[in-house]
Amino acid sequence: MSSLTISGRHPxxxxxxxxxxxxxxxxxxxxxxxxxxxxxxxxxxxxNPDGSFAEMTLAHFHEIFTSRAFFTSLFNSVVxxxxxxxxxxxxxAAQAWLAERTDAPFRQWLYVTAIISLGIPYVLxxxxxxxxxxxxxSVNQLLAxxxxxxGPYINVNSLGxxxxxxxxxWSPLAFLLLSSVFRNADAAFEExxxxxxxxxxxxxRHVTFGMxxxxxxxxxxxxxxxxxxxxxxxxxxxxxxGTRVVTTTVYQRLTLDMPPSVGSASALGVLLLVVxxxxxxxxxRLSAQAHRFRTVTGKGFRPRVIRLGRWRYPVTVLIALIPxxxxxxxxxxxxxxxxxxxxQPFSIDGLSRLRLTNFIQVLTSPSARGAVFNSLVLGAAxxxxxxxxxxxxxxxxxxxxxxxxxxxxxxxxxxVFPAIVLGLAxxxxxxxxVALYGTxxxxxxxxxxxxxxxxxxxAQLGVIQIHPELEEAAGxxxxxxxxxxxxxxxxxxxPALISxxxxxxxxxxxxxxxxxxxxxxxxxxxAVSLFDLWNNGPIGEVAxxxxxxxxxxxxxxxxxxxLARRYQLPIG
Amino acid sequence: MLRxxxxxxxxxxxxxxxxxxxxxxxxxxxAGEFYTLLGPSGCGxxxxxxxxxxxxEPSEGRIDIDGRVVFNSATGAFVAANxxxxxxxxxxxxxxxxxxxxxxxxxxxxxxxxxxYGESDIRAKVEHTLETMGLAAFASRSAAQLSGGQQQxxxxxxxxxxxxxxLLLDEPLSNLDALLREQMRSExxxxxxxxxxxxxxxxxxxxxxxALSDRVAVMRDGAIVQVGTPKQVYYTPADExxxxxxxxxxxxxxxxxxxxxxxxxxxxxxAIGPVICTFAxxxxxxxxxxxxxxxxxxxxxxxxxAPGAARGPNHFSGRIANVAFLGETTEYxxxxxxxxxxxxxxxxxxxxxxxxxxLLPPDRTLGVSNPAAAKI
Numbered sequence: 002m003s004s005l006t007i008s009g010r011h012p013x014x015x016x017x018x019x020x021x022x023x024x025x026x027x028x029x030x031x032x033x034x035x036x037x038x039x040x041x042x043x044x045x046x047x048x049n050p051d052g053s054f055a056e057m058t059l060a061h062f063h064e065i066f067t068s069r070a071f072f073t074s075l076f077n078s079v080v081x082x083x084x085x086x087x088x089x090x091x092x093x094a095a096q097a098w099l100a101e102r103t104d105a106p107f108r109q110w111l112y113v114t115a116i117i118s119l120g121i122p123y124v125l126x127x128x129x130x131x132x133x134x135x136x137x138x139s140v141n142q143l144l145a146x147x148x149x150x151x152g153p154y155i156n157v158n159s160l161g162x163x164x165x166x167x168x169x170x171w172s173p174l175a176f177l178l179l180s181s182v183f184r185n186a187d188a189a190f191e192e193x194x195x196x197x198x199x200x201x202x203x204x205x206r207h208v209t210f211g212m213x214x215x216x217x218x219x220x221x222x223x224x225x226x227x228x229x230x231x232x233x234x235x236x237x238x239x240x241x242x243g244t245r246v247v248t249t250t251v252y253q254r255l256t257l258d259m260p261p262s263v264g265s266a267s268a269l270g271v272l273l274l275v276v277x278x279x280x281x282x283x284x285x286r287l288s289a290q291a292h293r294f295r296t297v298t299g300k301g302f303r304p305r306v307i308r309l310g311r312w313r314y315p316v317t318v319l320i321a322l323i324p325x326x327x328x329x330x331x332x333x334x335x336x337x338x339x340x341x342x343x344x345q346p347f348s349i350d351g352l353s354r355l356r357l358t359n360f361i362q363v364l365t366s367p368s369a370r371g372a373v374f375n376s377l378v379l380g381a382a383x384x385x386x387x388x389x390x391x392x393x394x395x396x397x398x399x400x401x402x403x404x405x406x407x408x409x410x411x412x413x414x415x416x417v418f419p420a421i422v423l424g425l426a427x428x429x430x431x432x433x434x435v436a437l438y439g440t441x442x443x444x445x446x447x448x449x450x451x452x453x454x455x456x457x458x459x460a461q462l463g464v465i466q467i468h469p470e471l472e473e474a475a476g477x478x479x480x481x482x483x484x485x486x487x488x489x490x491x492x493x494x495x496p497a498l499i500s501x502x503x504x505x506x507x508x509x510x511x512x513x514x515x516x517x518x519x520x521x522x523x524x525x526x527x528a529v530s531l532f533d534l535w536n537n538g539p540i541g542e543v544a545x546x547x548x549x550x551x552x553x554x555x556x557x558x559x560x561x562x563x564l565a566r567r568y569q570l571p572i573g
Numbered sequence: 574m575l576r577x578x579x580x581x582x583x584x585x586x587x588x589x590x591x592x593x594x595x596x597x598x599x600x601x602x603x604a605g606e607f608y609t610l611l612g613p614s615g616c617g618x619x620x621x622x623x624x625x626x627x628x629x630e631p632s633e634g635r636i637d638i639d640g641r642v643v644f645n646s647a648t649g650a651f652v653a654a655n656x657x658x659x660x661x662x663x664x665x666x667x668x669x670x671x672x673x674x675x676x677x678x679x680x681x682x683x684x685x686x687x688x689x690y691g692e693s694d695i696r697a698k699v700e701h702t703l704e705t706m707g708l709a710a711f712a713s714r715s716a717a718q719l720s721g722g723q724q725q726x727x728x729x730x731x732x733x734x735x736x737x738x739x740l741l742l743d744e745p746l747s748n749l750d751a752l753l754r755e756q757m758r759s760e761x762x763x764x765x766x767x768x769x770x771x772x773x774x775x776x777x778x779x780x781x782x783x784a785l786s787d788r789v790a791v792m793r794d795g796a797i798v799q800v801g802t803p804k805q806v807y808y809t810p811a812d813e814x815x816x817x818x819x820x821x822x823x824x825x826x827x828x829x830x831x832x833x834x835x836x837x838x839x840x841x842x843x844a845i846g847p848v849i850c851t852f853a854x855x856x857x858x859x860x861x862x863x864x865x866x867x868x869x870x871x872x873x874x875x876x877x878x879a880p881g882a883a884r885g886p887n888h889f890s891g892r893i894a895n896v897a898f899l900g901e902t903t904e905y906x907x908x909x910x911x912x913x914x915x916x917x918x919x920x921x922x923x924x925x926x927x928x929x930x931x932l933l934p935p936d937r938t939l940g941v942s943n944p945a946a947a948k949i
Contacts, residue, residue: 192663212670
């Protein structure tokens, strides 16, 4: 069946736990279980002034459930996540359908847009929109010019602003994930509807989107989960306007409140974990259902393109609009800000002030160069660790080795941690025990834990595509388990593993929330530097550093996308 | 009922070369007829079917369905696929997995623009159709839960529920396993005759085509090679391609000394010697010809059974090179001169290495003019 049985000393047979599986379980367990324990432990203890644990108490939970602020932040979290999911899904689904199923002109540009956006750090992307939509931004200035008056017409530091920016942030990924759904749908389903007398709109409604419905729901839930555990947008957009969600409340309890309350933050973290676990459970069921629909296809598979006819022109405008909003406006705003000594909205007389000063400043500053170097090391080391561990773990899970389910469960555990909460949990561990606090190594280890679920999924999907008989044949030919894995499985897994490496690399260097609490002066990375610069420093330097970084990252995201496309791997 | 006239559809590849498609295909199908387009993959049979359906717009030609012009390149007329009132069964069945069995079948009625169906009408018609197809018990089940054979029947139910005059079937049996395929084959034929619907059937399986059809059109490289009843295309194939594509044939290349008139016999000089053949069509002496005979029409006898018989016309001496027992028949490979001839007979006493006499009955040995061979 699906197991590899080779006569040898340590066959990975379904009949016994082998030392290798035990080692793997230990590695994963050490990475994923302590943060959970520490978080729970901290949430039910009070603290001595020196930060050590005092007696056990449920006061933190009691305080949370009796505070109005908590329910306000919970309400905000729900509205914000729901709105972002809806927006990302609407934009993503429209793009995916246009790009995959119609003859719309310039539709390839949608892919270029999505790829470029994958390389932009969250913080930079948010900063760009804050500059564009903010009080002194171009939009408010234009509205003031059109309608007179002085007051800002749009307040970006609101729930609406948060939804808009987070929605924009997720729309490219929603698009890429849905495009594979539309690409893989057999056109015969739609043709059958046509032959039944259905018009194009009826076919779209009942069949195209009807069949994609589970996938759409699953994706909406995924974006909802990601938004409700997101930290960057709530911190940069919401906090200055006083709009708090649950993740920013955790951060606030920990760093802004006087005195900081680790216990209260941990208790909130535990509550978030429970909610995440429930949502992820539903997500798993939904996406399994979405997958079931996709398996019914025939031999005579042919892609079909719908001719838009006279709809071509409005659609062209729409297709031009998407890259403008998703990538061009943010990037142009960033370049503009990077070239100015002091930020001001777009204007003709601003042109005369453009200088390369900020770029020179950033490129020669040791701290900026250190951050770039650290980020690259962090990304590469995390990606390598995750890919290596994921390959072995993914194989064990895909081949249903004894202990495989335990490996699966352990490796999936980090998914329930919002990044800021995982950072908080590891902060406890690093402060209380291991002498790694503030080192780059600690960032790498924590990132590896956070992204191991992705590594496992990538490798598992890759292994499933390899027929078990290929491994059995190697066994019959006399190869032992290690040489079978190295000489048969690994070479066939290479495309999946390279994609996995690039994906994890992009994730690890792009996100800020995970490492925000852990990075020390010796371990500054770009994402955190951008956040600190935005809070304290000149806008021009944020923009210049961010832009340089985005250019570097675009190479990685292009490489990732080309590979994922060629080997038909799901994105994310 | 259906008239396809001078249909041409070509596909442009990226480098502007032309590939696949069909060229100048014409045929008529009578009401109630079961008409099959048979050919290897890439012969244009599916393109033809999709042009009739309206899923492809042909480059040239004209298509009439039931007296109504649905496509005419001369006038630019094109009736959209969803307005042609055609039932269609797809190779992949294309039953919608997100709907129940009932909703799948009800869909054409709900979409109908020629007639408005009330909910009770729909319920009655769908239930009746499901009953006919033996799917009544599955009505409320999700279509994704059905087996391959059930999906196949569901697909057929959906195609027939709105009572179309024309039913198109695109290799509907090719995804079923062998036993189910034979069951569905006879079921399909009976159903089509009961309902009286005109059916256009596309397949690459010659056994299906022979068993199901009233008439078969054999296609190759985007053109129709021969149209006829299953017996006609089997017993009097128009050329070498048809003879080898439908069933097995022994082919002997040769020449004739004089022009041959239709429905006469003539001697073909072949590699194994002179063979008397029956010509269905005329054949000029200038062209090479082909002598064709089906393995089951040959007669095999031990060489010592009738010593003088080997001298008679169309008798040849040979030796059995191989014997394969096939159950219903036994296949003998007989070496005559340097040529191998396949003979199928009920199992007998003959064994490998035996000397035999092979008889090619003149009325069963078909002579065909084969101008294609002259070009080589």
